[in-house]
Amino acid sequence: MGLYAPDHVTPLEDVHTWENPGDLDPEPRLRELRDACRTKHEGFVWVGLFEPTAAETAMVRDVFGIPHLQMEDITNVDQRPKFEIDDHGHGLALLKVLDYVEDTSDVTTGQVSVYLGDGFALTVRYGRAVDLAPIRARLDESADLRGSGPIGVLYAVLDRTVDGYLAVANEVSMDVETLEASIFAANPSVDSTNAIYRLKRENVEIRRAVQPLVPWALDAISERADWVPETMRPYFRDVGDHLLRAHDSTEASDTLLMTMLMASTSLQDLQQNRDMRKISAWVAIAAVPTMIAGIYGMNFDSMPELHWAFGYPMILLIMGGTCTLMYRAFRRSGWL
Numbered sequence: 001m002g003l004y005a006p007d008h009v010t011p012l013e014d015v016h017t018w019e020n021p022g023d024l025d026p027e028p029r030l031r032e033l034r035d036a037c038r039t040k041h042e043g044f045v046w047v048g049l050f051e052p053t054a055a056e057t058a059m060v061r062d063v064f065g066i067p068h069l070q071m072e073d074i075t076n077v078d079q080r081p082k083f084e085i086d087d088h089g090h091g092l093a094l095l096k097v098l099d100y101v102e103d104t105s106d107v108t109t110g111q112v113s114v115y116l117g118d119g120f121a122l123t124v125r126y127g128r129a130v131d132l133a134p135i136r137a138r139l140d141e142s143a144d145l146r147g148s149g150p151i152g153v154l155y156a157v158l159d160r161t162v163d164g165y166l167a168v169a170n171e172v173s174m175d176v177e178t179l180e181a182s183i184f185a186a187n188p189s190v191d192s193t194n195a196i197y198r199l200k201r202e203n204v205e206i207r208r209a210v211q212p213l214v215p216w217a218l219d220a221i222s223e224r225a226d227w228v229p230e231t232m233r234p235y236f237r238d239v240g241d242h243l244l245r246a247h248d249s250t251e252a253s254d255t256l257l258m259t260m261l262m263a264s265t266s267l268q269d270l271q272q273n274r275d276m277r278k279i280s281a282w283v284a285i286a287a288v289p290t291m292i293a294g295i296y297g298m299n300f301d302s303m304p305e306l307h308w309a310f311g312y313p314m315i316l317l318i319m320g321g322t323c324t325l326m327y328r329a330f331r332r333s334g335w336l
Contacts, residue, residue: 096209
């Protein structure tokens with residue numbers, strides 16, 4: 001557990017960051033910082049939790065008076081991304097954090113929740129979540145973000161998370177372009193179809209993280225979010241623009257992957273038709289000598305060619321000539 005009390009006008013304490021070593025009870029310190037912020041109306045408390053236990057979440061919920069249902073959403077890793085922030089700037093923003101694994105081209109998903117309250121911000125992270133150390137350093141360096149209170153924390157977390165969306169979406173787009181070139185540069189195979197499906201599944205992970213946030217992004221761009229301070233609106237508008245760019249890139253990749261899947265399936269069907277035509281052509285060619293040999297294998301004495309000296313060479317010549325003519329005919333028609 002980490003506690004952060006950045007200064008607003010005047011510092012609340014000399015040491016802004018406190019890491020709980022695990023053998024100390026953080027509740028008294030939390031209540032002390034909460035009361036100091038509410039009494040002086042200066043600064044705010046930022047509590048950061050990483051994969052907290054039930055006891056930790058219950059303690060934070062009781063200290064800061066977080067609603068039970070919203071605390072359940074915060075601790076639910078299967079929760080859908082959402083913004084539930086009222087006109088006073090209080091509420092929950094739940095985000096999925098994406099990471100691209102270069103070696104396997106997989107997209108892994110974590111979760112970070114930001115709850116904004118009166119004089120405090122709570123962040124709860126699960127999985128491969130966003131690193132809060134650079135965000136904390138950014139708050140230390142920016143008076144505008146510190147002056148915005150807990151909303152500054154939300155912006156910093158949101159900005160870093162959405163930048164991750166863009167980075168992952170760009171990596172997937174590059175994988176799509178590479179796969180597209182390989183599909184249309186050679187004969188398609190089952191492996192290429194499997195690669196398209198797997199990449200489409202990775203793109204779905206991005207869509208699940210980005211798409212629920214699009215309505216909020218539209219509000220941020222049009223500055224319809226009343227809870228955002230005037231000084232912070234350009235910041236949130238920039239984040240909204242980046243989020244829409246990530247959404248557009250994801251939708252474009254999804255459309256292209258669907259087109260590639262259909263094209264790959266059609267190319268495979270075409271290749272199978274070609275193979276079937278080749279097989280049928282060779283079967284037809286082989287049927288001629290088989291039929292002739294079957295007729296002369298019946299061994300009737302009344303067949304005149306049986307007692308003719310040139311009967312055997314003549315039959316072989318007819319077989320070879322007919323097969324040659326059929327082979328040339330199939331080649332001209334494209335079957336062979």
